[in-house]
Amino acid sequence: MATLKKILSMLRRQYGPPVLPPAKGPFELVLWENACYLLPDGRRQEVFEGLRKQVGLTPQAILAADRDVLLFWAIRGGMRPEVRVFRWLEIARICRDQFGGDLDRILSQTYAEAKKALKQFPNIGGPGAEKILMFCGAAPGLPLESNALRVLTRVGYGRDHLRNYGQTYKSVQDAIASEIPRDPANTAEAHLLLRQHGKEVCRNNGPLCHQCSISALCNYPAKTR
Numbered sequence: 001m002a003t004l005k006k007i008l009s010m011l012r013r014q015y016g017p018p019v020l021p022p023a024k025g026p027f028e029l030v031l032w033e034n035a036c037y038l039l040p041d042g043r044r045q046e047v048f049e050g051l052r053k054q055v056g057l058t059p060q061a062i063l064a065a066d067r068d069v070l071l072f073w074a075i076r077g078g079m080r081p082e083v084r085v086f087r088w089l090e091i092a093r094i095c096r097d098q099f100g101g102d103l104d105r106i107l108s109q110t111y112a113e114a115k116k117a118l119k120q121f122p123n124i125g126g127p128g129a130e131k132i133l134m135f136c137g138a139a140p141g142l143p144l145e146s147n148a149l150r151v152l153t154r155v156g157y158g159r160d161h162l163r164n165y166g167q168t169y170k171s172v173q174d175a176i177a178s179e180i181p182r183d184p185a186n187t188a189e190a191h192l193l194l195r196q197h198g199k200e201v202c203r204n205n206g207p208l209c210h211q212c213s214i215s216a217l218c219n220y221p222a223k224t225r
């Protein structure tokens with residue numbers, strides 16, 4: 001079977017180095033996750049940078065912001081903008097009231113404590129918390145989202161337990177455990193490359209195997225032929 005290192009190097013050749021989120025640190029990354037809903041990454045970036053420029057990306061600045069300005073950017077972020085404004089304010093309130101306005105302090109906690117802290121914020125579940133900690137260089141492993149998980153199961157890591165996402169996730173994590181990058185920058189790159197490949201080529205329905213740079217390492221097409 002292919003090694004993860006080889007897969008990642010081939011994907012890097014296919015897509016180039018992935019673009020990291022512009023958000024830095026846990027507070028900005030929580031806002032990044034909440035910047036928009038069901039819209040492409042380009043729009044997420046527009047909303048996030050709009051907030052940075054016109055409001056400021058601190059709890060104090062968000063709580064003091066003109067609500068019309070927040071609503072303007074929330075509308076750019078897609079459906080149910082009022083809910084988005086409420087969430088941005090809630091994020092700022094939680095950070096102010098529970099973390100003294102400085103969410104960076106969770107980075108000195110244990111991984112489990114930091115995850116628990118992040119899960120208090122709107123729209124941040126376990127996988128989201130792991131991803132945020134990964135971008136902060138504080139994740140011990142390689143968090144995977146659903147697109148990445150699909151790529152890895154198709155090339156032969158772990159087992160696809162069909163209706164049980166949790167079991168599939170664990171089996172893939174067990175299978176890659178000895179191969180995951182140790183350096184935080186490489187970990188983030190691996191996460192993003194696998195996600196991009198799953199979204200653009202190794203799609204859930206109708207993977208574009210003829211456009212796939214790792215097809216020589218994957219026996220999924222032969223299995224499904």
Ligand code: SF4
Nearest residue numbers: 202209212215218220
């Ligand atoms: S060959 Fe097809 S199934 Fe295998 S990784 Fe590439 S796109 Fe996915």
